[in-house]
Amino acid sequence: MLELGTEIQFVKGVGPRIAAQLQAKGILVVEDLLLHLPFRYEDRENPRALIDLMPGEMASVIAEVRGTVLLKTRSMPIFEMTVGQGTSSMKCMWFHGTYLKDRFRAGQTVALFGKVEPSRSTKNFKMIQPQFEVLREGLTDAEDGLIEVGRITPVYESLGGSQLSSRWIRRVIFHVLRDLEGRIPETLPRVLVERLGLPSREEALRLVHFPASGTSMSTLQAAATPAHRRLIFEELFYLELGLELKRRKFHERLGTGFVADERVRGALRAILPFHPTGAQKRALGEIVGDMREARPMRRLLQGDVGSGKTIVALQAMVIAIENGYQAALMAPTEILATQHYLAARRLLERSKKRYRVLLLTGSLDEDTKRVNRGKIYRGEADLVIGTHALIEEKVEFQKLGLVVVDEQHRFGVLQRFRLMKKPNQAEPDVLAMTATPIPRTLALSLYGDLDLSVIDELPPGRTPIVTKQVPEERADEVWAFVRQQVGEGRQAYVVYPVIEGPKDDQPELDFPNEDEEETAGSSAARVPRPGQDDNSKKKAGVKVSAKTTAKAGGRAKKASLFPKTPLRSATDMYEALRMGALEGLRLGLLHGRLSADEKDVVMRRFQRGEIDVLIATTVIEVGVDVPNASVMVVEHAERFGLAQLHQLRGRVGRGAAKSYCLLVTGKRISPQGEERLAAMVRTQDGFELAELDLQLRGPGEFFGTRQAGLPDFRVANLLRDRELLELSKKVAAQFVKSPEGTEAERALVRRRLQEAWQRRYGLSEA
Numbered sequence: 001m002l003e004l005g006t007e008i009q010f011v012k013g014v015g016p017r018i019a020a021q022l023q024a025k026g027i028l029v030v031e032d033l034l035l036h037l038p039f040r041y042e043d044r045e046n047p048r049a050l051i052d053l054m055p056g057e058m059a060s061v062i063a064e065v066r067g068t069v070l071l072k073t074r075s076m077p078i079f080e081m082t083v084g085q086g087t088s089s090m091k092c093m094w095f096h097g098t099y100l101k102d103r104f105r106a107g108q109t110v111a112l113f114g115k116v117e118p119s120r121s122t123k124n125f126k127m128i129q130p131q132f133e134v135l136r137e138g139l140t141d142a143e144d145g146l147i148e149v150g151r152i153t154p155v156y157e158s159l160g161g162s163q164l165s166s167r168w169i170r171r172v173i174f175h176v177l178r179d180l181e182g183r184i185p186e187t188l189p190r191v192l193v194e195r196l197g198l199p200s201r202e203e204a205l206r207l208v209h210f211p212a213s214g215t216s217m218s219t220l221q222a223a224a225t226p227a228h229r230r231l232i233f234e235e236l237f238y239l240e241l242g243l244e245l246k247r248r249k250f251h252e253r254l255g256t257g258f259v260a261d262e263r264v265r266g267a268l269r270a271i272l273p274f275h276p277t278g279a280q281k282r283a284l285g286e287i288v289g290d291m292r293e294a295r296p297m298r299r300l301l302q303g304d305v306g307s308g309k310t311i312v313a314l315q316a317m318v319i320a321i322e323n324g325y326q327a328a329l330m331a332p333t334e335i336l337a338t339q340h341y342l343a344a345r346r347l348l349e350r351s352k353k354r355y356r357v358l359l360l361t362g363s364l365d366e367d368t369k370r371v372n373r374g375k376i377y378r379g380e381a382d383l384v385i386g387t388h389a390l391i392e393e394k395v396e397f398q399k400l401g402l403v404v405v406d407e408q409h410r411f412g413v414l415q416r417f418r419l420m421k422k423p424n425q426a427e428p429d430v431l432a433m434t435a436t437p438i439p440r441t442l443a444l445s446l447y448g449d450l451d452l453s454v455i456d457e458l459p460p461g462r463t464p465i466v467t468k469q470v471p472e473e474r475a476d477e478v479w480a481f482v483r484q485q486v487g488e489g490r491q492a493y494v495v496y497p498v499i500e501g502p503k504d505d506q507p508e509l510d511f512p513n514e515d516e517e518e519t520a521g522s523s524a525a526r527v528p529r530p531g532q533d534d535n536s537k538k539k540a541g542v543k544v545s546a547k548t549t550a551k552a553g554g555r556a557k558k559a560s561l562f563p564k565t566p567l568r569s570a571t572d573m574y575e576a577l578r579m580g581a582l583e584g585l586r587l588g589l590l591h592g593r594l595s596a597d598e599k600d601v602v603m604r605r606f607q608r609g610e611i612d613v614l615i616a617t618t619v620i621e622v623g624v625d626v627p628n629a630s631v632m633v634v635e636h637a638e639r640f641g642l643a644q645l646h647q648l649r650g651r652v653g654r655g656a657a658k659s660y661c662l663l664v665t666g667k668r669i670s671p672q673g674e675e676r677l678a679a680m681v682r683t684q685d686g687f688e689l690a691e692l693d694l695q696l697r698g699p700g701e702f703f704g705t706r707q708a709g710l711p712d713f714r715v716a717n718l719l720r721d722r723e724l725l726e727l728s729k730k731v732a733a734q735f736v737k738s739p740e741g742t743e744a745e746r747a748l749v750r751r752r753l754q755e756a757w758q759r760r761y762g763l764s765e766a
Contacts, residue, residue, distance in 0.1 A: 002179045004031040013172055021160045030176060034205050035714040036169065037231070038154035041220045042113050042131075045151050045213060050088035053116045053125050061127075062135070062149060063090070065108040070101045083110060091119060091126040109135040111148070113155075131155065133167055147174050152211045152220065173209050187234060187752050189741025192731070196233070197226075204230035223717070229724065231715045236728035238753055244729075244736045245753075246449040247298070255296035256325065256401055256426045260288050264322045268315045270351040274459060280308050283453040287316050287431065290451065291402075297429035302443070303455030304686035305435050305650025306462060312455065313404045313433055314344060320429070321355060321382045325401025329385045332407050334361045335603050339625055340406070341385040348383075360386035360395070363597055402429045407436070435650070436643060437686035439694050456687065464684060465653040467661040469637070469677050478633055478662055479581035485631050486585055486612045490657060492631035494577070494615050495648055496570040497639045499591045568635055574615040582613055590616040618644055620651060627655035637663035637680075638673035642693035645680050672696055694719055 002011070008027055009019030027033050042060045053059055063083035071078045079097025081104055082089055092112060094100055104110070114130030133155075135148055147153075147170055156169040184202035186193070193200065199207070207227035211220055219225050223232070276284070283301060290297035303309040317327035329344075331337040341359040348355045358381040360372050369389070375381045379398030384390065432450060443452055470478055482492045574589045588611035590602045599619070606614050607626050614620070614629075618640075632652045634645065645663070653659040663677055679692050718725065739746050 002030060002176065004029065004034070004180070004184065006030045008033060011172065012175060013168075018164065021164060025159050027159070030180075032714075033169075033173065033176065034209075035231075036156060036159070036173075037208055037223075037228075037715055039157050040155050041211065041217065042111065042153045042155055043217055044111060044149045044153045047111075047149070050085045050090050050125070053090075055116055055118045055125065057116050058114070059116050061090070061112045063110060063112065065104050065106055065110055067106060068101070068104050070098065083112065088124070090124055092130050092132070093126060093128050095129065104134070111135055111153070133165075147171060151213065152215060152217070154209055154211075177206055177209065185748075186745075187748065188237070189745040189749065191740050192735070196731070198230040198233065199226050201230070201234070203227065223720065228715075232717075232721050233724050233728055235713060235716045236721065236725050237732055240725075240729045240732035241735060241749075242753055243449045244732050247451075248736065250298050250449070251295045253296050253427045255294055255429065256291075256323075257294035258291040258319055258323045258325075258401070258429075260292060260319055264319055267318055267322050267351060267353065270353075271314065271318060271347050272311070273347060273350070276311070277308065277455070277457050277459055279303075279455040279457045280312050280459075283455050284312050284315055286451070286453045287312070288319065291316065291319060291429055296427040297402075297431065298450050299431050299453060300443070300450040301431055301433045301453050301455070302438060303435065304437055304458070305647065306458055306654065307435075307455040308459050309433050309435065309455055310340070310343065311347070313406075313431060314347060316431055317383055317402055317404060318348075318355075320401035323401065325399050326376070326379065326381065326397050327383050327402040327404070328390055328397070328400060329383070329404040329406065330390050331385070331387060334363055334387055335599055336406065337361055337385055337387050338600065338603075343625070344383060344385060356380060356382045358384050360384055360389050362387060362389045363595075363600070364389075399425075400428045402431065404431045404433060406433050435647070437646075437690040439687070439691050462653065463656075463658055465632075465649055465659045465661050467649065467663065467681050467684070469663045469665060469681055472635075472664055472666055475664060476581070478664060479577070481660075481662070482582065482613060482631055482633065483585070485660075489628075490630040491606065491609065491611070491626060491628050492613045492633065493620060493629060493648075493651055494573070494613060494633040494635065495620070496568055496573060496615070496617060497636045498567050498569045499571060499593055499617055567639070570615050570617050573635070577613075577615065585612040586610065587612070588614045590614055590619055592617060592619045618648065620648070625654060626651070628657075630655070630657045630659045632659075632661045633664060634661070635664045636666055637677060638665045638669045640676075642676050642679060642689050642696070645676070646686050646689050649680070649684070 007019070007029055008014055008022050009016050011030060011033070014022070022028075022033070027036060044060055044062065047062045048059045050061065050063065053061075061083070063085050066082040066084045066089060068079070068081045071080055076096050077098045079094045079100045081092045081100075083092060084090070092114075111133045112127060112130045113132075114127035116125050117128060119126040148167075154166075154170060156166040158165050159169060180202075182202075184205060186201050188198070188201070198204075204227040207215075207225065208231060211225070211227075215225060220228075283303075287297070287299060287301070290299055301309055301312060313329070317329065320327045329337075329340055331340055338359065338361070341357065345357050348357060356375075358372055358375060360369065360376070364372070372381070373395055376384055377396050377398055384397075389395070482494075485492060570589065570591050574587060577583075578587050588602050588606055590599060590606075594602070602611070602614070605611050606629075609628060629652050632649055634640065634648055637645065640648075649661040652661065661680075663680060665673075665677065669677070675692075675696065679689055683689065716724070735749075739749075741749070
């Protein structure tokens with residue numbers, strides 16, 4: 001008998017060979033197949049007659065194939081198909097459609113969905129790149145009448161070519177739901193389902209796959225029907241329930257209750273270089289409140305570039321040190337660790353106390369590392385700053401009280417700090433710190449087991465950075481401006497998306513190249529984003545001294561119609577600028593393929609003012625602090641993501657001088673590229689930019705899913721389902737506090753959580 005847990009190969013019509021293909025897509029059991037939801041729906045309940053079509057509308061049409069032809073044009077092959085109903089006909093066209101030439105034959109019945117457009121050659125209409133599905137001739141099969149037409153029909157993303165097409169998935173799911181009728185168990189307590197007004201799980205699964213007659217098409221396409229909301233809530237509820245239990249499990253561990261009396265407060269005041277902002281005071285207050293508790297702190301300190309997170313973290317570390325404990329700060333790169341070390345020494349020197357600060361990184365020679373490990377073990381180091389070297393098994397702290405992790409999402413090692421505590425000692429407090437503004441929606445899921453502090457204002461006296469978009473044909477003006485700034489005693493960065501040309505293995509670029517973006521954007525199969533505008537807007541591409549208008553790209557054409565634009569690279573342009581536009585200036589080169597020692601030498605020379613212009617890749621994106629640098633030039637700026645552009649801009653504006661960020665762009669810019677650049681020119685608010693970045697790229701690419709630990713959702717979408725995420729978080733917290741339902745229902749929730757937490761989301765218990 002079929003059950004939700006039945007292995008997929010035992011479903012009728014599957015078998016071992018197809019099961020292997022499905023398993024590669026993460027569909028292992030029947031339940032996984034049922035959670036492969038339609039990505040859109042077609043109204044075949046009331047398909048449009050060709051004679052009734054109106055230009056500009058999205059329409060479903062069921063018609064007969066009358067003829068096909070493959071047109072070989074100079075620019076591309078175009079597949080053209082004529083379909084008809086009685087005496088009415090319509091043309092359908094697919095660009096680069098060679099793959100369709102043997103797909104259709106006269107007499108077939110096809111379902112089509114697309115935008116109706118007027119045809120210049122005839123008085124009839126046409127569809128460009130419509131979605132299509134070949135139906136059985138004459139629809140003689142009774143099941144076709146149940147599944148394919150006369151209803152709102154679900155359309156699925158293929159699970160493996162034409163064999164595992166939308167039509168195949170639809171029919172298998174139809175039979176599975178029929179076989180499981182009355183036997184799909186509930187996964188939420190009945191009292192919770194009733195209180196929230198949710199349909200049962202079985203009803204939700206049936207209606208999300210085969211909606212009832214008359215269901216609003218717009219509500220279906222937005223995944224906002226009661227059936228969709230039930231399944232989305234369920235998935236988010238179990239995620240938030242797991243995070244809430246994880247948080248409470250942390251809080252049950254033995255921690256250290258630090259004292260923050262007048263003596264400690266005096267030590268904090270002594271190291272402050274300026275009067276703190278209200279946001280800094282609030283964040284420190286929240287951290288101190290946690291540190292006073294006799295349970296381990298697990299908190300995320302989030303703040304925009306230049307908001308003063310580091311001084312708040314340093315104050316927290318001083319609290320631990322003043323209580324007789326050691327503190328550790330771990331950074332993702334040696335450059336950043338070294339900068340933290342130098343900054344901490346400089347700030348701590350303001351105090352009359354002699355704090356012992358030590359650096360431990362992988363590139364130190366073995367003798368130095370051995371000596372430093374000995375000092376850490378004997379308690380002769382109060383504050384230890386380093387990289388991953390801190391969590392090697394050879395490193396043992398004498399009395400560790402606080403760990404600060406900078407840019408935690410870059411290496412996800414929170415759990416490994418257990419290596420840093422001794423047996424029978426209290427768990428150290430952990431403060432994660434990030435300069436990447438994270439929209440609240442993502443923070444709830446990425447860091448739902450951490451408490452959150454946000455520094456949302458900049459220290460006084462910070463002058464706004466002037467950001468301008470400059471087309472590449474006016475690069476001479478950019479280099480003249482860089483020369484002018486260097487002549488006034490300033491320094492500059494010039495950033496390129498690739499290390500060397502013409503290679504295309506560019507791991508330091510976090511955004512898809514524009515060719516890929518245009519190709520993806522041109523596919524009719526992609527679901528348009530809400531509010532997405534097909535018309536590119538004109539953006540201001542500004543001279544350093546005067547306004548002008550940059551050339552905007554219209555709706556991107558197929559990438560293959562154009563030769564690929566060569567990217568200028570850091571190594572090539574270092575030589576070109578050294579011998580050309582910036583001849584006579586002192587140039588340095590920094591990229592990810594240099595060794596740690598080579599990077600360190602270049603950065604130290606730049607910080608000492610021995611380099612006027614640093615040519616680099618995005619290796620300088622995080623943590624580089626050179627107050628004298630006043631110009632950031634980003635070449636091929638349209639190729640970068642918003643998060644990277646914002647982080648790069650944050651490398652300037654750190655001193656008293658007015659600073660500039662010049663975004664040099666190529667001739668072809670996609671609509672999304674224009675939107676990113678316009679946002680950069682418009683605002684310096686990192687949280688506003690992060691929200692836009694999330695909308696443009698979606699949750700999966702905002703950080704890089706697995707790198708950040710973002711769960712692999714089946715039905716939920718963090719961007720679309722923010723309201724349900726907030727609701728599920730509240731309900732999960734209340735459920736942990738006061739569990740609802742019968743004992744059997746609560747036991748089922750516990751079993752379900754363990755399965756979802758480990759198998760579905762790929763997460764692990766703390």
